[in-house]
Structures are given as C-alpha cells and as structure tokens.
Amino acid sequence: MTLGLSILVMMIGSPAQAASYVPVSGAGSTWSQVALDQWRRNVVQYGIKVNYAGTGSSDGRNQFRNGTVDFAVSEIPYGLKDGGVVDSPPSRGYAYMPIVAGGTSFMYNLVIGGKRVTNLRLSGPTLAGIFTGNIKNWNDPKVAADNPSLALPARKIVPVVRSDGSGTTAQFTTWLSSKYSSLWNAYCVKAGRNSPCGVTSNYPVVPGGGFTAQSGSLGVSGYVSQSANVGTITYVEYAYALNTGFPVAKVLNKAGYYTEPTASNVAVGLLGATVNNDSKSSAYLTQQLGGVYNNSDKRTYPLSSYSYMVIPTRQEFGFSSDKGYTLGAFAYYFLCQGQQQADVLGYSALPINLVKAGLEQVKKIPGVDVKSVNIAKCNNPTFSSTGANLLAKNAPYPPACDKQGAAQCTTGTGGQRNTSTAVTKGSGSTGTSSTTGSTTTDTATTSGAVDPAGGTAVQGGGLTGEQSQATALTVPPSTGWGIEQTSVIVAGIFLLGLVIAPPLVARRLRRRGGLTP
Numbered sequence: 001m002t003l004g005l006s007i008l009v010m011m012i013g014s015p016a017q018a019a020s021y022v023p024v025s026g027a028g029s030t031w032s033q034v035a036l037d038q039w040r041r042n043v044v045q046y047g048i049k050v051n052y053a054g055t056g057s058s059d060g061r062n063q064f065r066n067g068t069v070d071f072a073v074s075e076i077p078y079g080l081k082d083g084g085v086v087d088s089p090p091s092r093g094y095a096y097m098p099i100v101a102g103g104t105s106f107m108y109n110l111v112i113g114g115k116r117v118t119n120l121r122l123s124g125p126t127l128a129g130i131f132t133g134n135i136k137n138w139n140d141p142k143v144a145a146d147n148p149s150l151a152l153p154a155r156k157i158v159p160v161v162r163s164d165g166s167g168t169t170a171q172f173t174t175w176l177s178s179k180y181s182s183l184w185n186a187y188c189v190k191a192g193r194n195s196p197c198g199v200t201s202n203y204p205v206v207p208g209g210g211f212t213a214q215s216g217s218l219g220v221s222g223y224v225s226q227s228a229n230v231g232t233i234t235y236v237e238y239a240y241a242l243n244t245g246f247p248v249a250k251v252l253n254k255a256g257y258y259t260e261p262t263a264s265n266v267a268v269g270l271l272g273a274t275v276n277n278d279s280k281s282s283a284y285l286t287q288q289l290g291g292v293y294n295n296s297d298k299r300t301y302p303l304s305s306y307s308y309m310v311i312p313t314r315q316e317f318g319f320s321s322d323k324g325y326t327l328g329a330f331a332y333y334f335l336c337q338g339q340q341q342a343d344v345l346g347y348s349a350l351p352i353n354l355v356k357a358g359l360e361q362v363k364k365i366p367g368v369d370v371k372s373v374n375i376a377k378c379n380n381p382t383f384s385s386t387g388a389n390l391l392a393k394n395a396p397y398p399p400a401c402d403k404q405g406a407a408q409c410t411t412g413t414g415g416q417r418n419t420s421t422a423v424t425k426g427s428g429s430t431g432t433s434s435t436t437g438s439t440t441t442d443t444a445t446t447s448g449a450v451d452p453a454g455g456t457a458v459q460g461g462g463l464t465g466e467q468s469q470a471t472a473l474t475v476p477p478s479t480g481w482g483i484e485q486t487s488v489i490v491a492g493i494f495l496l497g498l499v500i501a502p503p504l505v506a507r508r509l510r511r512r513g514g515l516t517p
Contacts, residue, residue, distance in 0.1 A: 020322045020367075024330070025051040028060020028073035030217035031168045032307040034239035035100045035345050036073060039334045050330050054216060058087075058165025058201045064310050065090035067317030071327060072310040073099065075167030077286045082170075082200050083193060089282065093314035096285050097361040099334060101270055101348040103261020104171050104303040105248040105414065107241040108233040109224050110138060112153055112421075116247075118412030119421040121146045123252040123404075124302070128180035130233065131159050131172075132187035133209045138231065146252070149408035151425040156210065160220045160234035161203040163213035170201045171289075171305050172235045179293055221246075238262075238414065239346025245415035255298040256404045260413045264395030266348035267382060268297050269304035271392055275354070285357055299395045306354070313364045324367025331362045332371055336378040343381065351382045351389045 029036075033054040040050045055063075057074035064072035065088075077096060078089040106127065110117040122130075126142045129135035135142055139152040162169045176184040177198050188197030191204030205211050212232070214220045221240035224232045233249070238261040241248045250258035259265045272291030276283050286308070293302050311327070312319045335358045339349040350358070355375060363370055375383065384390045401409040412419040 020325045021047050021049075021329070022320075022322045022326055023049040023051060024070045024323050024327045025053075026060070026071040026073060026309075027053040027055045027063045027069045028310075029057045029075060029167050029307055030054040031057070031075055031102070031104070031166075031171075031237040032073050032100055033217065034237070034243065035102075035334075035338070035342065035347050038341060038345055039330070039338045042338070043330055043333050046329070046333075048326055048329055048333075050326070054218075056162070056164040056201075056216065057167030057170065061087065061310065064094070065092070067092065067319075070312065070319055070323055073307060074310060075305060075307050076170045076174075076199075076201070077283055077308070079283070080170075080199060082198075083202065092317050093312060094310050095313050095361050095364050096283070096308045097311050097331065097358050098285055098306050098350055098354045099309050099358075100339070100342055101266055101304065101306050101350055102342075102346065103238050103266045103269075103301045103348070104168055104235055104305065105238040105241055105261050106233055106251065107221055107224055107236050107244070107246050107248050107414065109226075109230050109246065110153075110155075110233075111230050112151060115421070116416065116419070117150065117421050118247040118416040118419050119408065119410055120150070120247065120249045120413075121252070121258040121402075121408065122249040124179055127249075127251065128176055128183045130157055131161070131176070131235075132180075132183045133159075133190075133206060133211070134183065134187075136210065146258075146404075147408060148406050149410070149425060150421070155231045158210060158212055158229070158232045160212045160214060160223050160232050161205065162215070162220060163203075164215045165201040166203075167201065167307070168217065168235060168237065169203045170199055171303070173197075173203070174199045174289065175293060175303055178290060237346065241414035242346045243415070247412055247416040247419075248414035250402065250413060251302055252404060253298070253300045253302045254294050254296045255300065257298045257398045258402045258404070259299065259301045259398055261301045261304065263343040263348040263381075264391050265299050265301040266304040267351070267389055267392040268395050269295055269300040269302060270306070270348075270351070271295065271297070271389065272300070273304075273306070285354070285361070298397055299392075304348070306350070311361065311365055313366065315366045319366070321367030324365045325369055328362055328365045328368030328370075331358070331365070331368075332373060335359055335362070336373055336375065336380075339378065339380045339382075349380050349382050349391065352380070352387060355380060 036052055040052060043050065057076060060072035061074050061078060063069040078087055080087050106122060108120060110120060123146050126135060126146055129142060136157055137154055138157055139154045144152055181196065185195040185197050188204050189195050191206045193204050203213070205213055212223065214223045217236050217240050220234040221236050221244050223229060224234050225244040225246050238248065248260055250260050252258050269292045272295035274288040274291055276286050278284060287306050289305055292304050315321060335355055339355070342349040352375070359373055362368055382389050382391045399409060401407045410420045412421065
C-alpha cells in the first residue's frame with residue numbers, strides 16, 4: 001500500500017483526524033518552486049492544502065523569522081553575512097530539512113544565421129568574465145575558445161541577473177567567490193560593494209554595465225526566452241530551461257569536460273558535497289560545496305546543490321499542532337514518493353542519507369503524526385541495496401566531443417536537447433557515443449558506468465541511470481485511473497457496508513419477527 005493510499009484510508013477511517021488537516025503556508029525559493037508546486041498539486045487529492053509563494057529565498061527566510069508563514073524554502077541557511085549585514089536566525093524554533101537536489105544552469109538565447117544555438121559551452125573563467133562584465137561580446141576570444149565549432153556573432157552579451165534576494169544568486173556567487181575571487185571582488189567594488197565581496201543573495205549591478213535585472217526565476221527565464229532578447233544569458237535552476245524549451249550552456253568541470261545539469265550529473269557532482277552531520281548544530285544538514293566545484297569525475301556538473309525547507313519545531317507564531325499534522329504529512333510525501341518525479345521536473349532526487357535524515361527532521365514538527373516509513377518502497381532512483389547512490393553510479397560518461405579541445409558536440413541541451421545546432425564553422429560530433437551505466441534491476445552486483453577512456457567500471461555512491469531529462473514535462477496531479485484508485489473505492493464500499501449493513505439486516509429480521517428488539 002502506498003503512502004498516499006495509507007493517508008487516504010486513514011482519513012476515511014478517522015473523521016476526527018481528517019478534520020485536523022488545515023491549510024499551511026510557506027514562502028521562499030523559486031529555485032525549488034517547480035518541484036514544490038508539483039508536489040502541492042499531487043497531495044490535494046488527499047485533502048492536504050499547502051500554499052506557497054515563490055518570493056525568493058531571502059524573503060522566505062524573513063517571513064519565517066517574522067512568523068508570517070509556517071515554513072520557508074531556501075538554498076542557504078540563516079547566519080550568513082551579506083553586504084556587511086548578518087542574516088540573523090529567528091527566535092522561533094526551527095530546523096533545516098533537505099527537499100531536493102538540482103543544478104544552477106545558464107540558460108541563453110543565441111542565434112547564428114537565423115538558427116538557434118543549442119550546444120553552447122562555457123568554462124568557469126568565461127562565465128565569471130561574462131557575469132562580471134569583463135566579457136562583453138559573444139565572439140570574444142574566450143567564448144570562441146570554448147566553442148571551436150561555432151561561428152559566433154559580434155553581438156553584445158546581456159547578462160540577466162536577479163533583482164530580488166535570491167538563493168540562486170547566493171549559490172552562484174558562492175561559486176564565483178570561491179573559484180574566481182579576484183574577478184568577483186573587483187566587480188563588486190565597481191558596483192559600490194566592499195571587498196572581499198563574498199556570498200550575496202542580492203546581485204550587485206554596475207550602472208551602465210549592460211546588465212538587466214528581473215525578479216524571480218520566472219522573471220529571468222521569461223526575459224531570456226523572449227524572441228526580441230537574443231544575446232541574453234541568465235543563471236536559473238535547470239527546470240526553468242526545460243519548461244521554457246530553451247538550451248543551457250554546458251559548463252567545464254574539473255576533469256576538463258563540458259556537462260549540463262542532468263539528474264545524474266548533479267548526483268555525481270554532489271558526491272563531493274560535505275554535509276553538516278552534527279545533529280546538535282543549528283546548521284545540521286546544511287551543505288559545503290567546495291568538493292562539488294572541484295570534483296574530478298568527468299560526469300560532474302560543478303554547480304550542483306541542495307535546497308532546504310525551514311521547518312518549525314515549536315508551537316508559536318501561530319503554528320498549531322493541526323498545522324504540524326498537515327505539514328508533516330506533506331513532508332512525508334515529498335521525501336518519499338515526491339523524489340520519483342525529481343528528474344522529469346528538472347531536478348535530481350535526494351540520496352538515501354539525506355532522505356533518512358529528512359525523515360528524522362520531520363519528527364521535530366509539533367503535531368506531526370509520526371510514521372515508520374519503509375524507504376525501500378519510495379522508489380527513489382538513488383537508492384540501492386548496498387547504500388550506494390545508483391543514479392551517480394550508473395550516470396553516463398560524456399562523449400569525447402564534450403572534452404575541452406578542438407571538437408564540439410552538436411547535440412542540443414536542456415529544453416532543446418533534441419535540436420542540434422546546424423550552423424558550425426568546423427567538424428562537429430553528434431555526441432551520441434557516450435557510454436551509459438547499467439540499467440538492470442538493483443542487485444549487489446549491479447555494474448557501474450564504464451569510462452570510455454579507461455574501460456573500467458567505476459564504483460561509487462549512486463542512483464539509477466538517466467530518465468527523461470530532455471522533456472519539458474509537468475507531471476499531472478493524477479496519472480489516470482489505476483489500481484490505487486480502484487482500491488480506494490473498494491475499501492470505501494467495504495467500510496460503508498460495515499456501517500450500513502447491520503441496521504438493514506436487523507430491520508428486515510424484525511419485520512419477519514426473527515429478531516427481538
């Protein structure tokens with residue numbers, strides 16, 4: 001019996017308990033919003049109503065601190081210093097709970113000879129140069145060096161950044177300040193910030209620098225996707241590129257390969273993440289991503305990360321046990337069943353260690369109906385019988401044309417995965433020769449992905465192989481009538497019969513004189 005069916009049967013059998021499902025409200029991250037909105041739609045059928053406003057991570061944390069929402073979603077924790085101001089933790093009880101993994105992508109709008117470019121590649125120094133205003137044109141020699149097969153146009157580059165306090169901005173600037181601090185600090189000084197600039201949720205903009213600022217992930221992705229805005233590029237979660245049908249740049253990793261933020265490449269990258277495992281720390285389960293940036297696996301996407309829900313741990317600021325009951329049920333859903341949809345939504349499922357830790361965090365929500373979840377039935381693509389991360393273990397290796405050098409794959413990326421770039425100035429490759437991992441069922445002997453360069457199976461933590469990352473698909477709240485729906489109806493009829501049948505039988509027996517009242 002699935003978790004969803006268990007909840008529904010429980011509601012049928014316990015009317016008083018069902019009445020305690022009251023609406024809960026949250027605010028924050030737009031990076032995570034595509035996944036969160038789908039999960040919210042999915043649980044409506046169980047009587048669970050979760051309201052969510054994608055106002056940006058900074059605003060979400062502020063609203064939670066002020067008690068105006070029941071939970072927040074953010075890519076960064078409280079306590080960071082931003083522009084000389086410390087983002088103070090709330091006085092109310094709180095804890096962090098991981099909800100989904102994903103990659104911060106670079107969605108762009110570029111046309112050559114009337115044809116959309118779908119195979120752009122960018123190295124770290126090139127990206128840093130673009131987003132600090134040092135690289136201003138698409139035919140800049142540094143961009144050209146990343147793209148030997150493209151006859152790049154002499155068109156101005158228009159970086160599109162977030163105008164609101166953003167966890168996506170914080171993730172991107174964490175990478176910039178860690179890997180390219182001199183460029184980043186010099187840019188911040190031009191924008192009127194102090195040096196060292198460090199991590200910021202509010203992207204600094206130099207007046208007259210040619211940048212454009214938009215609010216929210218929908219704002220930046222929507223701006224780039226407009227036909228009039230050729231030459232633009234933005235940083236945004238991969239899901240938005242899929243949903244708008246636009247390509248993303250492949251980013252050069254430590255191993256010298258250009259990769260995109262598919263579910264498996266993100267899973268590989270996050271094998272290098274360090275997670276705070278001190279359960280007594282206020283920063284328990286938060287991430288350090290230096291090991292991701294420097295992960296030397298050829299499949300790594302270097303800007304991979306997790307997102308978190310900030311959950312209440314005390315009944316205060318209007319948070320009641322009834323709200324805790326609702327929020328807890330929602331959390332059980334997305335930590336288990338919801339992770340199955342991560343790939344198709346443009347994310348990557350949480351690995352088993354974070355799912356287990358998340359389930360323990362749920363118990364801290366006041367009013368939660370604590371459940372014993374058999375995670376083997378969650379069908380999470382990262383889980384294996386050995387504890388290894390199957391999604392990472394079986395991740396396909398990049399083809400030779402994705403290696404830094406004179407060759408360049410022509411295949412598309414993101415929301416344009418099935419569209420090759422027709423306009424090139426040299427020989428390219430379709431890039432279809434990548435070696436994938438085993439897709440057999442999970443056993444102790446499941447083989448890992450085979451490195452085409454060395455021919456050896458790579459053993460590591462992992463998940464299952466790629467699923468449908470190229471499809472910009474919104475999973476509907478219900479996939480149609482099936483065994484679960486039928487089981488619910490049968491169970492309902494059976495329970496109804498138990499209530500109605502005895503009085504009817506007794507009444508008939510009385511009429512026949514067979515039952516003494």
